[in-house]
Amino acid sequence: MTAAGALALLRRFWWAIPIIGLAAALLITRETLADRTATLKAERTAWTAEIERAERQRADIERQHADRITQATATYADRLASRQPIIIRSTDTVRTYAQTDAGRARCLGPDRVRGIAEDRAALHSEEPGTAPRGADALPADAADDPG
Template identity: 55%
Template sequence: MTWAAGFALLRRLWWSVPMAGLLIGLLLTRARADDLEATLKAERTAWSVEIAKAEQLRTAAETRFAVQQTTALATFADRLANREPIILRSTDTVRTYAQTAAGRAARLPADRVLGIDALDAELFAGDPPVPAEAKKPCTATPMRRQPDGNANSADAEGSLRDARADLALCDVRRGLAVDAWPH
């Protein structure tokens, strides 16, 4: 075959070269698309499993909340039922005491206060004791000052740090009081 014959054949079949390139490109793209499709399927499967786990956790949390709510309501109803006779007796005590001359007085005598304390003790007898640390009042630390009575920025920063510590301690005390509350 001569050069002229080869060029003539190429001129007649020139379109086959780009077509072969496109075919090779198509085959490579198809392989890459299959790989991407497999990756997406794997990710979709993993996410489906995670979504199912999250749904299961949500259902478990809802069930746990329903049980806690039912238990709390039952506990509250039981405690209220146990206190009702005490409350009625204390109401009757107040009414009968108010009808006496001492009950109509402007100041309460000591025996009246002791009676209220006894009723309170009976009313809250079933409750766990509140820790002594929880009963301490929350107090703010006074502003730091120089000996001459003035305050500078270091004093202000120190006072802010003290206030944060006071708030943290107060939060700890509140937490103790909340933890002592019956569940």
């Protein structure tokens, strides 16, 4: 083949050179793409596992918090119930409660129980304004030691 024949052949099939270059680039790109796709899949799997672990941990923490709230509420209610005073509404209630073991130790005798109206009357028996208020200074008591 002479130079003129090669030049004629090149003119006729010049378009084959870019196609061969593009085919080589395609093969190289396919290998690179497959490698990057595998890397991305591995990263996605790792992140998915990490997110699932974090979600499980969050759910466990929320469940533990709810359990602690429930337990604290129950404990608070128990403590509050144990601190509640026994409200005595009538002499019969006092007599009935006084007959129990706890009542014998904690209750006053039924004859010492007074009603709310009697207590209020005893507290407010004086009319307001009858006692002097701040007009006279209190006398100093020399017998009491302030310390």
